Amino acid sequence: MITTGITPSFVRGAAELETTARGLRPHRLPTWVRTRFPDPQLLMAEGQPSGVRLVLTTTAEVLEVVVHPSRVVYRGADRPRGSLDLVVDGELLQSDELTGGSYTEVDMSTGAGSLVDGPSHVGVFRGLPAGPKVVEIWLPHNESVELVELRTDAPVLPHRSDKPVWLHHGSSISHGSNAATPSQIWPAVAARAGGVELHNLGLGGSALVDPLTAQVMRDSPADFISVKLGINVVNMDSMRLRSFVPAVHGFLDTIREGHPETPLVLISPIFCGIHEDTPGPGAFDPASFGADQVKFIATGSPDGVAAGQLTLRVIREALASLVSRRAEDPNLHYLDGLSLYGAADAESHPLPDALHPDTVSHRLIGERFAEYAFADEGPFGQVNAAETVS
Structure with missing residues (x-):
């Protein structure tokens, strides 16, 4: 497998990419907004990469993406985990539910929260169509993630679109x-x-x-x-x-x-x-x-x-x-x-x-x-x- 670091050229739909110890964290609002108004709800929402995706061209038929999720969990409310979606040439082919990562558990009656750390997640997609193709990995809309690396059985290149x-x-x-x-x-x-x-x-x-x-x-x-x-x-x-x-x-x-x-x-x-x-x-x-x-x-x-x-x-x-x-x-x-x-x-x-x-x-x-x-x-x-x- 070929390991490729995730660089800004692969990312679409984010305002900024924050460099972390693990990789890149997408943000949907720029630093100046987060600095001027660090409202917890706004920061949580903008840090969840709704609509953000990795876009690449490749002939690979096996693709793995390593991410580290972060989320908020409400005690007594079992909310579904986020997912990574594989879209090839505009068609949704596979979804991979996140595991691990870090989470803050909140008691809805008191508002108190506690942080729990876990391992990073490896999303595995097999059986991609043969030949050249445009691949999109849609990031979870309901959990923050740090982007770590791509692993593929063929080289990948960033894809730029001229769509409006x-x-x-x-x-x-x-x-x-x-x-x-x-x-x-x-x-x-x-x-x-x-x-x-x-x-x-x-x-x-x-x-x-x-x-x-x-x-x-x-x-x-x-x-x-x-x-x-x-x-x-x-x-x-x-x-x-x-x-x-x-x-x-x-x-x-x-x-x-x-x-x-x-x-x-x-x-x-x-x-x-x-x-x-x-x-x-x-x-x-x-x-x-x-x-x-x-x-x-x-x-x-x-x-x-x-x-x-x-x-x-x-x-x-x-x-x-x-x-x-x-x-x-x-x-x-x-x-x-x-x-x-x-x-x-x-x-x-x-x-x-x-x-x-x-x-x-x-x-x-x-x-x-x-x-x-x-x-x-x-x-x-x-x-x-x-x-x-x-």
Whole structure:
């Protein structure tokens, strides 16, 4: 077997790569953001490499990748491990569930945590198709990893793509919560269908109209952009209507400083029954502790809407109105999240934890977004066609 060190040239979808004692740790937000605002939830989310992948060309038929995972475990809640996905020439062929690594075990009742160390993980993929091919190893969306090395039975080279880049920001749903494996999160599904390169800034618990995130998006290369806002603002009860609408205007204005004419889609929240008409804050449902599936509840009161508290219904109306009042921007588009996953979908494919879609629903959302955005007459269709032709 040939051993190849993992260098930045193999990595796609990360903002930065931190050098560690073991190798490289992908980050989805740059150092300056992590330094200015070292919020624990944000740091955990950006350190989980959702949408980040190793991309290479090779004739190898056996491939091993060594990584060292790090994760957070909640006592009493058995959450699935992350996975490495093998995608060859655009097709998902194999998934490898992580083992070992380091983890912090958190007591949900007290918030106290303890660190446990374990061995690195070796992902083994055999039976790859013969001949030259483009291989992608999608990194786990729900665990941080350090990239150590590749082992193959034939040489590997980094692969560079000329596909257009889609930059997306959203909440834990865009991050991939409840999807089984990293290439099955809805932005990855949509990116494959649209034939584009994904740069995913889905940040679990952290889509809070942060100016820092808007500045990162302003400075990131992108051929088209989407922003999905609402659910985190509601389930953290972090804003009132009066502050939310101007904040979104400012968020979009910042992006436009770097991308004045790039097609941009503002997406409102998908259906979530607990928050449709009930404000946050959201919380773990104590009645579900110790069960197979921990669930979420809304702890606010519908009466709070009159005082400016936000629900998903209020946010959808506000975002639709906001886009209509920015008519001077012909490349700004509004997409109602209910068209991606609505009340009828919740009946046939319920949210397992009352907040996040499962793998089937991630695929549904991704396919529907691709049908909307990458259609010939869609907001990304003409740009995609132009890039493809060129």
